[in-house]
Amino acid sequence: MWLVLCDPADRAAVWAYEGLRARGLAPLELLSPQTLLGSTRTAHRVDRLGARFTLTLPDGRVLDSRDVDGVLNRVAAPPFGYLPFTTHADAEYAARELSALLLSLLTCLAPVSINPPYGYGLCGAWRSPAEWTALAIRAGLPVPPARVSSDPDAEPPAAPAGRGDVLVLGEHVIGAPAAEDEEPYVRLARLAELDLLGVDLLGVDLHRETGTGDRQPAVFAGASPLPDLRPGGDPFLDRLFKHLTALSPGAP
Template sequence: MALILCEEGDVAAAWAAEQLRHRGVAVDVVTSDALGAATRWVHRVDSRTADVEIDLADGRLIRSAAAVPILNRLSLVPLRALRAAAGQDYGYAVQEMFALYLSWLHAWPAPVINRPAPQGLSGAYRHPSAWRAFAAEAGLAFRPWAQSSADPPALSWTTSEPAAATAFVVAGRAVLPPLLPPTLAEPLIHVAARARLALAGFDFAHDAKQGWAMVGASPLPHLPAGGEAVIGALAEALGA
């Protein structure tokens, strides 16, 4: 049994759930909206233990006492109820809800791919320059990145060019498409470890001058690009 936590409309999460079920893995998909509509939350933390109890509105129960592995693809805390009830304290309420999610997903006693970070619920969202710093440290070729104060802020979250191939790291294991050389495996594992991600996707482009070079990376990769190889690695990481 495994849980997939995701946003409504996450096509990659739905695909992963279907493929894992085809492999005989029991998968329960829980969306952010379902968590936001939960009828009961309990999260106790003391100096020795932490536990979690969530009662979903449809009757499903999430219990740390019966913990199962989680594939975490959450992007945002659920905001619908907060918008309706928080009033002038909305901003404060969002931060408190984020802290709750950060805590319970860190306290979850079974494997979580990916655990949250202060910069993102499914792992830290990093500026392209930060990913390139990790790549340089690992000896991984990458396309240069330049951005000025005159550029639109949204440029920070776009890749510099379309990807010709996507590689993945799943729980310390590199999953490479046939196009990419196997020598990329160890550098990619290093980058994912530096980013503290159990699951990461890396986009590559190719030209005659530089060969294969990284053009982007994400803690929320498009899993179908990895096909059966990624599903096999996920199934293994989830203990299935």
């Protein structure tokens, strides 16, 4: 079976789930982290054979991690909400225990997951803008000039309007500007240790500087392990279907 793991409010993940169903991926389940943590029975084993789990879902079905062939992991954060404890210390302790459990469950699925959990991120590493910019430079993407001020009251420079996302899935790039080399996007995903990466670009208009109306190549504006998938349209869904069906160890 295949899984799409996401928060119920993640519309991009629901869109991907519906697109995968339409392409015949089955059996396919849409599950939330709330459902995983709200199971009526959880058996988690770690031994010389590896880590695995079985969960009894709220509707009575049993989910065995060994039966999972592929996962689109969109779990951004533990779904704590309000924990009904009388003291903050008790709530904090429960939150840490639930977070550890969710991380462990996702790690069991890591070998067949798109964006498995990382040391500081449940669906891949979350990085600061400066860290992403440093990786983009190493990958060979053009980046805008950085402005740094020692004045704590200085206003940060306003960012130009975003041009749109480029999606990287494995070795494939969807949405890169025409005539641009796609390899830097793939290198950025590798450097970030992500199977799926969204890259935001900015197009800079040089007309006011040159009077020619020419545009310089799009520059890097940010990246995320949890991008909006919908701009990729059908080409992205087709590639996602192929990627997921190839994740299982028994796949050809």
